Amino acid sequence: MEITVDETFDNNHRVVNQKFQPIGQFTFTSLDAGEHKFCLTPRHTGWAKRAKHRVFFDLVVGDARPLVDSKRSGDVHFLTVKTNEFIRKLKEIRREQSLFREREAAFRDASESVNNGSVKWTIIQLIVLLGTCYWQLTYLKGFFVKQKVV
Secondary structure, eight states, X not given: OEEEEXXXXXXXXXXXXXXXXXXXXXXXXXXXXXOEEEEEEOOOOSTTTTOOOOOOOOOOOSOOHHHHHHHHHXXXXXXXXXXXXXXXXXXXXXXXXXXXXXHHHHHHHHHHHXXXXXXHHHHHHHHHHHHHHHHHHHHHHHHHHHHTOO
């Protein structure tokens, strides 16, 4: 069941747009007094498309605090416990994220150090190779001149 509530006095401003189970209670609080438009839309599954629906719609106008407080005091305690549990889990997740950031920074520094070392080693090898090539060319040139091949 999808429930929408629009305030007709405020250019059809949508106050509520929620999906619920087909059985249950629905409560909302309006900030301003005025005319509201309710729309109840059933959402069908495959076999229930041709089924008939019966909707009981009771409307209570007034302060909802006593109604909510009397029916939901156990729910408020349950929600408080759940909220505290979620906050604890969130703190644990943030702690793990900071630990992962520290590990990632250490790994990145180690990787950059290894990469810099490999670049330096490659440059040194290239210089040695070019020096060896130059020495071989000068030696062979002198050898061929001495042998009178060139």
